[in-house]
Amino acid sequence: MTERIVLAYSGGLDTSVAIGWIGEATGAEVIAVAVDVGQGGESLETIRQRALGCGAVEAYVADASDEFANEYCMPTLKANALYQGHYPLVSAISRPVIVKHLVKAAREFGATTVAHGCTGKGNDQVRFEVGIQTLGPDLKCIAPVRDLALTRDKAIAFAEEKGLPIETTKKNPYSIDQNVWGRAVETGYLEDIWNAPTKDIYDYTATPEFPPAPDEVTISFEAGVPVAIDGIKVTPLQAIKELNRRAGAQGVGRIDVVEDRLVGIKSREIYEAPGAMALITAHKHLEDITVEREQARFKATVGQRWAELVYDGQWFSPLKRSLDAFIEDTQKYVTGDIRMVLHGGQAIVNGRRSGTSLYDFDLATYDTGDTFDQSMARGFIELWGMSAKVASGRDIRVAGK
Numbered sequence: 001m002t003e004r005i006v007l008a009y010s011g012g013l014d015t016s017v018a019i020g021w022i023g024e025a026t027g028a029e030v031i032a033v034a035v036d037v038g039q040g041g042e043s044l045e046t047i048r049q050r051a052l053g054c055g056a057v058e059a060y061v062a063d064a065s066d067e068f069a070n071e072y073c074m075p076t077l078k079a080n081a082l083y084q085g086h087y088p089l090v091s092a093i094s095r096p097v098i099v100k101h102l103v104k105a106a107r108e109f110g111a112t113t114v115a116h117g118c119t120g121k122g123n124d125q126v127r128f129e130v131g132i133q134t135l136g137p138d139l140k141c142i143a144p145v146r147d148l149a150l151t152r153d154k155a156i157a158f159a160e161e162k163g164l165p166i167e168t169t170k171k172n173p174y175s176i177d178q179n180v181w182g183r184a185v186e187t188g189y190l191e192d193i194w195n196a197p198t199k200d201i202y203d204y205t206a207t208p209e210f211p212p213a214p215d216e217v218t219i220s221f222e223a224g225v226p227v228a229i230d231g232i233k234v235t236p237l238q239a240i241k242e243l244n245r246r247a248g249a250q251g252v253g254r255i256d257v258v259e260d261r262l263v264g265i266k267s268r269e270i271y272e273a274p275g276a277m278a279l280i281t282a283h284k285h286l287e288d289i290t291v292e293r294e295q296a297r298f299k300a301t302v303g304q305r306w307a308e309l310v311y312d313g314q315w316f317s318p319l320k321r322s323l324d325a326f327i328e329d330t331q332k333y334v335t336g337d338i339r340m341v342l343h344g345g346q347a348i349v350n351g352r353r354s355g356t357s358l359y360d361f362d363l364a365t366y367d368t369g370d371t372f373d374q375s376m377a378r379g380f381i382e383l384w385g386m387s388a389k390v391a392s393g394r395d396i397r398v399a400g401k
């Protein structure tokens, strides 16, 4: 039987050419797998037909948009995960869900190998291959752009020679990856890190210099997950989409950073994640009133480690799973409403309420009704400072000698 290879297919030039290229280089049949993670753009049927037109023996499209929102975006939200304090892991969280569908398709179609279109310089190759190794340890992995040296020029020449149904003239100067959680833009003019991004780079966000009137929104959460917007029930996918629209219109969620890739390169990235950033901001503010202080402090460290693991392609690792269990436990009381104003590129919280809040008005107030016994503070401070005071006494003693 002819060997079969499952290819992660985007519908773009590189992976379209890869279909025929892999066939020629290996003699295998190629099954193209496209996964919808809410990236928008062309219909999945158009992408499917293109794959078949480029020589795939089968083309499989998976609608994973709800799965992606529920099982990948929501854990990211619960963790308030921002890699290096900035990046909400847009591409990093889409790779594991794509991998899941690649491995599933490999089983269904009896493939022995999985292929992806990443280069050898980025994080995504690591995320794909580590994921495949973990979920399908018997599967082999190939990366034609990297391993078979399929350069862009070669891809164009191949597509023209074979008359493939794919546009080869439109040269986008940027490398773009997008899904419902956000959009990542890199390379080209952005590689000079002093160059400011031009407006044409953005797609999910409007330019905030010309802002529409402020937009006030109330987001309701249950156990860390958004369940309603302005009182209207939503699924996680609908919540992200609705906030992409409303926060995006106000220019919220633009990120311009130089980040540390796993492969040791620093790289310039432009992200747009209006829905994700609005949700993370709201969620964090709800945690501020519902999560106990020590748990909250520790969770910030856990969330940072979680973000690094996920960035580094360890989605399916035991440590990531253990951290998930901790994070999940902290979300039990993260239920309530956050009101925020979206305007001028910012999402600013201006109200919060929760039936499971730890905010105690009677303890906090400086007005009548104060139940806090201020005389307790003196002794507390005396003991709290004792250890440092004893140590500073020694400093003085030693210096005096």
Ligand code: ARG
Residues within 6 Å of the ligand: 089, 090, 091, 092, 123, 124, 175, 176, 177, 184, 185, 186, 269
């Ligand atoms: N640097 C980001 C990451 O590693 C984004 C990568 C996006 N991929 C792309 N082909 N533009 O998560």
